[in-house]
Amino acid sequence: DQQVKQNSPSLSVQEGRISILNCDYTNSMFDYFLWYKKYPAEGPTFLISISSIKDKNEDGRFTVFLNKSAKHLSLHIVPSQPGDSAVYFCAARGRTSYDKVIFGPGTSLSVIP
């Protein structure tokens, strides 16, 4: 049972345009949602997070939107740059530090110069 889903395995975007990566979840008990970026042969790096009590969090070119009623979140990258080409993982966790983190399968983003 996949609790965190990323239904688009890949996405291609023109440089300078907006990239929108989507994520759906099934467990309404999740309290935090996180996005990670991963280059080939490297460990993922933490990008941005959002608490379940918020609907938007912004950090520079990255904005995450949360729609709790739809159990959906999205990561917006504006403007997209070639260096953003990577695999993006959506993740979710409960309230405490002891809760496991559930990762989605990832979306591979290609930003075309």
Add this chain to the structure above:
Amino acid sequence: SQTIHQWPATLVQPVGSPLSLECTVEGTSNPNLYWYRQAAGRGLQLLFYSVGIGQISSEVPQNLSASRPQDRQFILSSKKLLLSDSGFYLCAWSSRDRAPYEQYFGPGTRLTVT
């Protein structure tokens, strides 16, 4: 600042041989520690996590095991490797002090079982 080390970076091992991957964290104390595996073209599979010395939770029953002999050391082991154990192994840590308790990953170990 905190850093996480993993070694070796790459490893080629024959089927049936033992395995030991080591992970250490610096600059923090009492972290949560995790082992993940990423098979080719797949997502991140949680293998083990630990909230303290000697406390290991296993997520996937298989021929792998983990140990935490010291607060900032996490070891992944196997007595006999299988072909299906090939993959990219990642160690990660997270703090317990501040939500959202994001994880910080090491550089990974590429394991090829032949």
